[in-house]
Amino acid sequence: MAIQQYNKKIKYVILAPAVLFLVALTLLPLLNLVLVSFNQVSWSSGRSTWRFVGFANYLKMGADSLLGAGVRNTAVLVVVATSVQVALGLGLALMCSALGRRSRLYRALFLLPILVPGIIIGAIWKLMYSPQFGVINQIIGLLGFDPVEWLGSPATALGAVIVVDIWHWTPFTFLLLLAAVESLPVDVAEAAKIDGASTWQEFRHVTLPMLMPAIAATAAFRAITASKVFDEIFLLTAGGPGTSTEVISYTIYQRMFVQDNAGYGAAISVALIFAVALIIVVMLTRRTREAA
Amino acid sequence: MTMRDLRSRRGRRDVLLHAMLIVAAISTLGPFVWIALAAFKTQIDLMMGRVLFVPTLMNFEELLFEATSTYAVNFRNSLFVASTSTLIVMVIAFLAGYSLFRMNWPRWVVNVFLAWALVFNLIPPITLASAWYELFRTVQLENAFVAIVLSHTTLHLPMALFLLSSFLRAVPREIEDAAYVDGAPIIVMLRRIVLPLVLPGVISTAILVFIFSWNEFPVALALTSNLTATVPVSISKLSQFNEIKYTQMAAASILSAIPALLALLFGQRYIVRGLTAGAVK
Secondary structure (H helix, E strand, O other), X not given: OHHHHXXXXXXXXXXXXXXXXXXXXXXXXXXXXXXXXXXXXXXXOOEEEEEEOOOHHHHHHHHOHHHHHHHHHHHXXXXXXXXXXXXXXXXXXXXXXXXXXXXXXXXXXXXXXXXXXHHHHHHHHHHHHOOOOOHHHHHHHXXXXXXXXXXXXXXXXXXXXXXXXXXXXXXXHHHHHHHHHHOOOHHHHHHHHXXXXXXXXXXXXXXXXXXXXXHHHHHHHHHHHHOOOOHHHHHHOOOOOOOOOXXXXXXXXXXXXXXXXXXXXXXXXXXXXXXXHHHHHHHHHHHHHHHO | OOHXXXXXXXXXXXXXXXXXXXXXXHHHHHHHHHHHHXXXXXXXXXXXXXXOOOOOOHHHHHHHHOOOOOHHHHHHHHHHXXXXXXXXXXXXXXXXXXXXXXXXXXXXXXXXXXXXXXXXXXXXHHHHHHHHHHHHHHOOOOOOHHHHHHHHHHXXXXXXXXXXXXHHHOOOHHHHHHHHHHOOOHHHHHHHHHHHXXXXXXXXXXXXXXXXXXXXXXXXXXXXOOOXXXXXXXHHHHOXXXXXXXHHHHHHHHHHOHHHHHXXXXXXXXXXXXXHHHHHO
């Protein structure tokens, strides 16, 4: 048939540019990154000198206290921020869904933080947290408390950063969970009501179990993006004070770009990509086993 | 329970819901309002925490027109980088998507491209930034526009392919077949028939790609110099000066949120569709 002849050549031609980007700007740089990670690379006047060091860069990682702090803080941030965001997002989604079309304005407002650059979110909160003139200290001052160095003291810095992340991304979990809530079948909830279930019982035994897959998906998605946090940290604390807000992405940035230690920075990157790939493989095999 | 009781119970419930949602809306908007006010304050008004103040445009004037400020250049750079990379992404993704999802590729080929999107979703952009930085440094292009445009294109191409896939798959076969039989060249067929059919998908994808490129920070930080820096990079630099001009930083923040506000005003429906599709599937 004519259609089939048509397809044969043209389907390669129109896919080619995407393949070019996949090969030249994804696989090639990643391969290069792996090569770099086995070398000590030094740059002078635009030329690089490579010295092969085997696994030395990888072995260094275990003793790197900055990286250790980065991994710990990232884990804390991911767990705390994700759980709070999912809980708040679910609450807001249920409330908006109950109001139906009368919640349109809220739905629009809640989108705003998702669309604004992360750096701006950082800038806004840096000003709000400022010990001299930040609005947060002004408010607690009115209540009679002393000003707090929110970002400057190790006791509060990580918590302050987590608050920013919660503020920034709760709208996103709200958006995803709202889509899930609105696609729930109405008749089941109605049946529960006719059977005399209270609002809480209906939520606990009918709505929540039906939402569980969406909640799990939202939590997983958010945990992934939270683990990549960089912009806000860069602006708010630069990992400090000390290492109290150091996160993995920021460690890579410091090793690679600030200290210009390309080999070691590449090694952390490759190890991280490898860890992520491992998680994907485990998840996919578990899913196919469940499906089988 | 009479109808009246039911209605008043409903009414009370709605008042409660509105009250809670208004609190949430205020917490969402509050920081934006505060920073917007700060942008129109003098440094002294901000320091004193004055609620009542005479608004001034000084911060915007200094930011945009003072010789020492690069913000106007940064803004132009961001516009240039975001629009060129969005254009390239959309053309390549539309063509590739049509080929992948409509032209009988073996399953594994399609999966390779979807896995590309998945991997980019999972790994931190800073690892990609370091990979691109090393690559472009060897050809001494690490601070040229070509590096940041190509990197942003690569960064968002897999996502665009993924977002377009469901729209392209939904195009009815018969319509294309009719065009084939008419003997229309493929480009004409794609432009006249397929593109109009998937236009909502193309628009929502393009809006998101533009916003993501506009907002992107780590890759831009790694691959730009003072001359090519984008808005997020310039704002991050503002915060690193010894004497931070906070009110200017506020003004810069407000200006940089313009694309987000425009998208929210005119493309909200598209954004919601794109964001939820990208995550849930």
